[in-house]
Amino acid sequence: MCRSDLKLELLIGRDEIGRRVKELAEEISRDYESPLMLGILNGAFIFMADLVREMKIPVEIEFVRVKSYRGVNTTGKVEILMDVSDVKDKDVLIVEDIVDTGITMNFLVKRVMKRGASSVKVCTLLDKPSRRIVDVIPDYVGFTIPDYFVVGYGLDYNGMYRELPEIYRICD
Ligand code: IMP
Numbered sequence: 001m002c003r004s005d006l007k008l009e010l011l012i013g014r015d016e017i018g019r020r021v022k023e024l025a026e027e028i029s030r031d032y033e034s035p036l037m038l039g040i041l042n043g044a045f046i047f048m049a050d051l052v053r054e055m056k057i058p059v060e061i062e063f064v065r066v067k068s069y070r071g072v073n074t075t076g077k078v079e080i081l082m083d084v085s086d087v088k089d090k091d092v093l094i095v096e097d098i099v100d101t102g103i104t105m106n107f108l109v110k111r112v113m114k115r116g117a118s119s120v121k122v123c124t125l126l127d128k129p130s131r132r133i134v135d136v137i138p139d140y141v142g143f144t145i146p147d148y149f150v151v152g153y154g155l156d157y158n159g160m161y162r163e164l165p166e167i168y169r170i171c172d
Contacts (some may be wrong), residue, residue, distance in 0.1 A: 008168035018139040020142045025054030041065040043097035045152035047125045068104040080109045088116035098126040102136035
């Protein structure tokens, strides 16, 4: 697929994403009684919406909005645009689109713990462990991928491609 001069190659199709999201929801539903699912905007909005609809237990939903990435280079700095709400004494499951360097997730896990959550776990649709700078091991992972820059299913490149229902890698 070619969109605005960039070549996109299909990496994970719709059906495969759907099946994996369902499996993750079943696993999480077995592990929790009633978690607070904390989605990270903007990237996780589609994953979060699909994941919660497959959950077999009651859940609470909250969002946090952070900015930590520009283009293909990480800034290493996390900016909070919409902060964590009341998580005190809750079992919080942070829902993320992708864990890359781990800087964002490390920052958020600490922040949620500091606000008095009973427990914090991480669910990410995609994991790029080869790029890790900070030691973060997500508890639930949809797909582990190589060091590709990916878009679609909520993930963007300079604010574009979030609407694509599949996940594509940007080719050089
Ligand atoms: P980290 O702090 O480096 O782990 O970066 C996490 C954030 O970077 C994610 O929430 C994404 O918004 C963004 N990001 C990292 N890799 C990609 C990618 O391949 N495509 C799109 N966004 C990415």
